[in-house]
Amino acid sequence: MKHSDILLHLGEENENHSKAGSPPIYQTSNFLFDNVGDMRKALEKEDEIPFYTRGSNPTVKILQQKIAALEKTEASLVFSSGSAAVATSIIGNVNAGDHILCVSKPYSWTYKLLHELLPRFSVETTFSSGKNTINFLGQVKPNTKIIYLESPNSWTFEMQDLEAISSFAKENRIITIVDNSYASPLNQSPSDFGIDIIVHSATKYLGGHSDLVAGVACGSDEMMKKLFRSEFMTLGGIISPNDAWLMIRSLRTLPLRMKHIGESALRVVDFLEDSPKVKKIYYPFSRSFPQKDIADKYLSGPSGLFTIDLNTNNTERIEAFCNQLKVFHLACSWGSYESIAFPAITTVSSLNYDNPDIKTERVRLSVGLDDPDLLIEDLTNALDAI
Ligand SMILES: *Cc1c(COP(=O)(O)O)cnc(C)c1O
16 A cells, blocks of 8 residues: 555445545543444454444544555554553553563663563563673563564664574564654565564654644554553553544644655765764664664665764853754754754753663763755754854
8 A cells, every 4th residue: 555545545434424535533531322232242342343432433543554565564553651651561461570671771661671671570671782682682581571672763763784693583472562663664564574573652753743742552453452451451552533633634744744855864964974073873774774784684765763972071162053953953853844953961961861871971862854955054054053
């Protein structure tokens, strides 16, 4: 199926909705039944037949079909945040006494879940660099139930060989999960390489407009049904019908946004790579990216997020650089229409940022839909302030 078919038409069934050109928002918690038999039938298939909106809702259903098709999986679940999608997918696949192998430096709240929360329930995690597959898989134990990946991660963009890891995991009956937020479903398809569960912070590229917080998990029908029946319904981190509708609208322009963002980012990175005021650049499509072969194998196109280490340790100069940025806004998220700068210096004193790799001279930049000439001019001015 072409992306345009998925994003513009799949699941919308206009004829069932008074031929509405844009799908309706089913702003309802409850669905009504004519008789006990119908009600019983709906309850038997709560993930398919609208019964109560914590389980199923027709607006959300349209979105679920599109997301599953984008990730080339049988099914998907949609959540109120990326963190809810991550937590539900992980908790749904472990019991007390189990072990998880996770890449080092995962997203901060994923780290919190694995490092702090799950040990309270006797689930232990080993964090290990995923760059060298053999060393990484050497950390697997007899009780390992999940291998959790982020490829690339969202600060320094280390990647993993998804195919090699998933084939080992399948032989050893270990579930693989990958956070695919960075690449978006358009630039990387982990299901082609045998990954079991693909999660996204849909707040980033899928939403793309800084107006909603959401997450998705994609996988086999069997896995999504299993998660639905227990953790999804119990933890209840569901998306509202209104936010689901916003995401359906955002998705229509996902390919256009990704194309513009990727092309702009390549130009901006090219400019920064030549600047003596930038010590290091982290970006899978930069000239200096150390895992070029893995990036070539897995990423079909560039994203807009990259990180720079400024060529100074002087905090005043680092702050002057950040404060001088006018087109890039200072903010934390990424993947949106607006361009964003996130100075690592702001996280150093934060209790919630456990990332051991954070350096004061580090600034993460998310290229949005701004004209790349303006972004380069903005960075030129800000680098002059160092
Ligand atoms: C933002 C983010 C998350 C968490 O998503 P929320 O929507 O903020 O809950 C998970 N993984 C990555 C890589 C992220 O950038």
